Amino acid sequence: MEETTAKxxxxxxxxxxxxxxxxxxxxxxxxFKDIATSTILLEQKDNEVSAQYAGxxxxxxxxxxxxxxTIRNALIGLGVKLGGSxxxxxxxxxxxxxx
Numbered sequence: 001m002e003e004t005t006a007k008x009x010x011x012x013x014x015x016x017x018x019x020x021x022x023x024x025x026x027x028x029x030x031x032f033k034d035i036a037t038s039t040i041l042l043e044q045k046d047n048e049v050s051a052q053y054a055g056x057x058x059x060x061x062x063x064x065x066x067x068x069x070t071i072r073n074a075l076i077g078l079g080v081k082l083g084g085s086x087x088x089x090x091x092x093x094x095x096x097x098x099x
Contacts, residue, residue: 012041017061027069031076033059040093051093 015038017030028034035057042051060077064070079085 008043008045010041010043012039014039027064027066028061029069031061031073031080033057033061033063035059038089040096042096049097051097053089053093055089 017028017032017034017036019026019028030036036059037056039054039056040051041054042049044050058077058081060081061073062070064073
């Protein structure tokens, strides 16, 4: 999505877990199901740039052929839901705005 006016601009990118197209295995190797989205919104108003992050529909991916993958996804997904990924997203958004 891109929106532009005389004094402001907005751009967003939405990321979603998907299967690896180079692998024959159809499992998503991600701790969230493929309905989860991560959206980064960048906005420039005059000389000020801001960024926001939003995670939506973050359901833990517990539909795997491997029990080890299911356990890994449950542990990582729980950590993310408890705020474990916040520092990474904060650093990414701050880095985008800084540059």
